[in-house]
Amino acid sequence: MKSKKKLRISYILITIISCLIGVLFLSPFYIIIINAFKSKKQLFENTLSIPHSVTFDNFKEAFQRLDFISSLAHSLFITIVSVVLIVVFSSMAAWMLERTKSKLSGFIFTLFIASMIIPFQAVMLPLIRVMGKIHFLNVAGIIFMYVGFGSSLSIFLYHGFLKSIPKELDEAATIDGCNKFKTFWYIIFPLLKPMTITVAILNTVWIWNDYLLPSLVINKPNTLTIPLKTFFFFGEYTKQWNLALAGLILVIIPVIIFYFLAQKHIIKSITAGSIK
Template identity: 60%
Template structure:
């Protein structure tokens, strides 16, 4: 019995290690090849560089106009996340505390919206926003709010359901308004799920290429859009592209590193009871 249990534990650990190596393999390829020349990359993708070319990062930094691209990415990502958190948390609170049939239908509509792929609404969306002259940063923030709200409301809704209604009633007896109850009592208790919503949304917004490419001009290009600079019709500068990609993912990794302890708790709080 002991040997069987020990063997099962060993196999489980082995599978976990293999999956971890498989997940880390793209990061290995990115980091290793970021220090190579183009010739070395085409010669052997898996091998370590013969000479570490740190100039790749310097040149990628210049070619990307990194400070400007980083600023644009930060404005769009931070602005979108703030809008998603504010509006999704308030909507989830209202839908959770309102027990009417209409509230349930609205919540189901938000959940069902997660199944609609962006590509199916891409052309009419861009056409409508073009007519009202909103193909700019502000229009992009509004689009991200729409696309990010469904999952965020779903997570917030489950978390709010776990907070007793008696807290609302006690605050109302003391004379607090609904606005005060939410921002002073309910929202602080949603910190784990708020961090989870932030992480889940910042990853896809920060790395998104398709939507910004349809909306933004070159002046306001984000980092993923500027990465296209390294891929011309006849030349592909993989060494600079991988160096630029390494620089670009650092902010997301730093945010995830500091927020990771809240993510599991947040997902558990946001699960359907």
């Protein structure tokens, strides 16, 4: 009986703690949502209260200020192209490094792992200086840099996953007359789907939300991404919180849509990765 009481008490305590943690994590979303529908006056009167009168003017003005369609298109283009290139190049590189057992391949793989330790801020200024000299501070340049910075972690993840794929599949494909290119694309790459989804999600979230690198590379007003456009709500003397919060909700919507569309594949990738 005592053990049952202890279990019940521990269950109640865990439930209470879980609810408190849930409220703590959800509170920022509550603040963002309720204040996005308030006027500037209502927002400064009480930040935590429910709006007395709901207004959609913030969303209309934020939509125009963000130049939402244009900035969304730029963010989507940069994110999609960067992620596709990261997935293709990283999977190919990881496959060759894992299958080629030599000191050179081990050294190259170690270099990729070591590069993950170096923070971006340490190479930020020299990189921008070099890229500026070769006139590569544009959309193509930022995609090139995203591929470089995102490849190390992606190669590490693919390399670990490839160890669970038998090398005999490569040999069987070679016997059947496949060259290296066909062996990878028709045999190996389809088997990497769980890890490919994981790599794509990690890099999509990182690139979509990134502010620092685009702020250094993209200088033309007609090529700004959504994070850069959102920054314009915060001036030197004024901060338009009501418009900024409405803009944040508009920015979050594409991510939520992406999650719901990819939810089935995300769950599959997690379960497949755990089985592997």
